[in-house]
Amino acid sequence: MRYAMAIDTKKCVGCSDCVVACQTENNVPMGFARDWIVESVAGTYPRVEMEIRSERCNHCEDAPCVRCCPTGASHIIEGGVVLVKHDACIGCMACIEACPYDARYPHPDGYVDKCTFCIHRVDKGEDPACVAVCPTHCLHFGDLDDPNSDVSKVVAERKWKVLAPEAGTKPQLYFLM
Amino acid sequence: MNEELIVSGRNIPGVDPHLHLWHWQIPLYLFLGGLAAGLIFFASLYVIMGKEDKAPTAIKWASFITPLALVVGLGALFFDLHHKLYFWRLYTTVRLESPMSWGAWTLLLVTPLSIVWSASYLRELVPSWDWKFKWLYDFEAWVIKNRKPFAWLMIFLSVILGIYTGILLSAFNARPLWNTSILGPLFLTSGLSTGAATIMWLSKDHEEKKLFGRIDLLLIAIEIFFIIHMFMGFLSSSQVQQEAASLFLGGEFTVPFWTFVLILGLLVPGFLEVLEWKGYKIPAAVPAFLVLFGGLMFRLIMVEAGQITRYLY
Numbered sequence: 001m002r003y004a005m006a007i008d009t010k011k012c013v014g015c016s017d018c019v020v021a022c023q024t025e026n027n028v029p030m031g032f033a034r035d036w037i038v039e040s041v042a043g044t045y046p047r048v049e050m051e052i053r054s055e056r057c058n059h060c061e062d063a064p065c066v067r068c069c070p071t072g073a074s075h076i077i078e079g080g081v082v083l084v085k086h087d088a089c090i091g092c093m094a095c096i097e098a099c100p101y102d103a104r105y106p107h108p109d110g111y112v113d114k115c116t117f118c119i120h121r122v123d124k125g126e127d128p129a130c131v132a133v134c135p136t137h138c139l140h141f142g143d144l145d146d147p148n149s150d151v152s153k154v155v156a157e158r159k160w161k162v163l164a165p166e167a168g169t170k171p172q173l174y175f176l177m
Numbered sequence: 178m179n180e181e182l183i184v185s186g187r188n189i190p191g192v193d194p195h196l197h198l199w200h201w202q203i204p205l206y207l208f209l210g211g212l213a214a215g216l217i218f219f220a221s222l223y224v225i226m227g228k229e230d231k232a233p234t235a236i237k238w239a240s241f242i243t244p245l246a247l248v249v250g251l252g253a254l255f256f257d258l259h260h261k262l263y264f265w266r267l268y269t270t271v272r273l274e275s276p277m278s279w280g281a282w283t284l285l286l287v288t289p290l291s292i293v294w295s296a297s298y299l300r301e302l303v304p305s306w307d308w309k310f311k312w313l314y315d316f317e318a319w320v321i322k323n324r325k326p327f328a329w330l331m332i333f334l335s336v337i338l339g340i341y342t343g344i345l346l347s348a349f350n351a352r353p354l355w356n357t358s359i360l361g362p363l364f365l366t367s368g369l370s371t372g373a374a375t376i377m378w379l380s381k382d383h384e385e386k387k388l389f390g391r392i393d394l395l396l397i398a399i400e401i402f403f404i405i406h407m408f409m410g411f412l413s414s415s416q417v418q419q420e421a422a423s424l425f426l427g428g429e430f431t432v433p434f435w436t437f438v439l440i441l442g443l444l445v446p447g448f449l450e451v452l453e454w455k456g457y458k459i460p461a462a463v464p465a466f467l468v469l470f471g472g473l474m475f476r477l478i479m480v481e482a483g484q485i486t487r488y489l490y
Binding site: 037041064100105110111 | 181182186188190193199258259260261263264266267269270274277278281348349415488
């Protein structure tokens with residue numbers, strides 16, 4: 001099993017509904033975020049292109065945050081989801097320094113927190129909160145090892161990219177272009 | 178011009194617009210850990226070589242600074258933790274992939290051992306000292322009898338301790354400035370240099386002062402060589418590492434790095450040590466202080482600048 005997410009940058013309008021849904025579902029404290037919106041404008045005028053991305057932890061296959069964690073609080077569970085055991089985290093911040101995507105944040109309670117792919121919902125057969133609320137259906141979640149899953153289909157059909165592949169972490173967020 | 182403009186509403190304290198989670202505590206610890214490694218290294222080295230009379234300060238007096246430096250450094254590390262009450266979790270597991278884990282275990286070993294080392298010389302320096310209990314006298318006698326094997330163990334631990342301060346940073350591939358394997362040897366050399374400078378400063382023995390002045394000079398030369406190599410490596414590497422190097426080559430850390438680290442921390446003390454070698458009278462405190470100051474500045478700047486370097490945005 002290999003959980004992954006595909007984000008359709010052609011459909012995303014940057015409404016931040018995913019951000020709000022995540023904060024509500026996961027009790028993310030004010031001022032912090034497990035997912036966020038990035039608007040990027042690139043090119044040379046007048047040939048410029050805008051891309052809107054809903055970003056979060058990439059649940060990397062070769063996760064540097066897990067590698068550097070001195071207590072084993074950061075770990076990978078079945079399905080490749082990267083999680084943090086709050087009561088094993090000492091708050092040394094090494095994992096935040098290690099993440100090329102700056103996807104983790106220091107929770108005000110001391111431990112480090114991040115996107116869990118809403119594994120508590122996924123285990124019950126539901127979609128992650130961000131996917132469930134997206135009004136343009138630009139987020140696709142599922143098992144890449146299952147060729148019939150939503151995410152497998154879009155990744156097979158569409159052109160995609162991953163962010164900063166040169167960081168060598170084998171990220172599992174696929175941005176459809 | 179082809180450029181990418183990024184806008185995001187995210188503004189997490191300490192993370193945006195760029196990382197600023199490690200402040201003075203981590204560099205202070207990296208400095209004190211390196212200093213302790215240097216002090217232990219030279220004390221052990223001269224015991225192993227059987228030349229205790231050549232380096233009395235290194236082996237005896239200076240060894241009292243080691244546990245002090247380690248305890249203050251550990252205090253800084255603890256102070257930096259955001260989830261302090263869970264610090265004991267470090268010692269419920271051994272994670273070889275994580276430099277921080279084996280560093281924590283090394284510290285757990287080396288701190289008490291450095292206290293034992295200096296305590297075993299206490300009665301030599303303070304003859305009236307009384308250990309009160311017989312078992313403490315027995316333990317002292319046992320340590321004195323086994324000085325050589327003890328020194329072998331300590332020299333091994335000191336190299337791990339010194340090199341770990343650099344590897345801790347170099348293991349983060351997300352921060353291109355740190356992600357160079359030369360950082361381990363560079364921090365080790367710098368740590369040894371601060372150790373040698375401290376011994377030179379403390380020593381009352383003219384010959385020992387001279388000896389450690391020479392050792393420090395050699396270490397300063399090696400350090401400059403490593404720094405040049407580090408920049409050569411960055412400039413011939415990927416774009417993110419070229420950008421990391423540019424922070425020091427015209428970017429915002431240019432003035433502090435070249436002034437405090439290279440000129441005041443390496444070139445000036447090196448030059449003063451050469452003058453001293455040529456027969457000029459230079460008070461050892463001046464180059465020693467500059468080496469220590471440069472060592473601390475180097476770590477402060479590397480930790481601060483490293484957190485700015487990144488892959489995305």
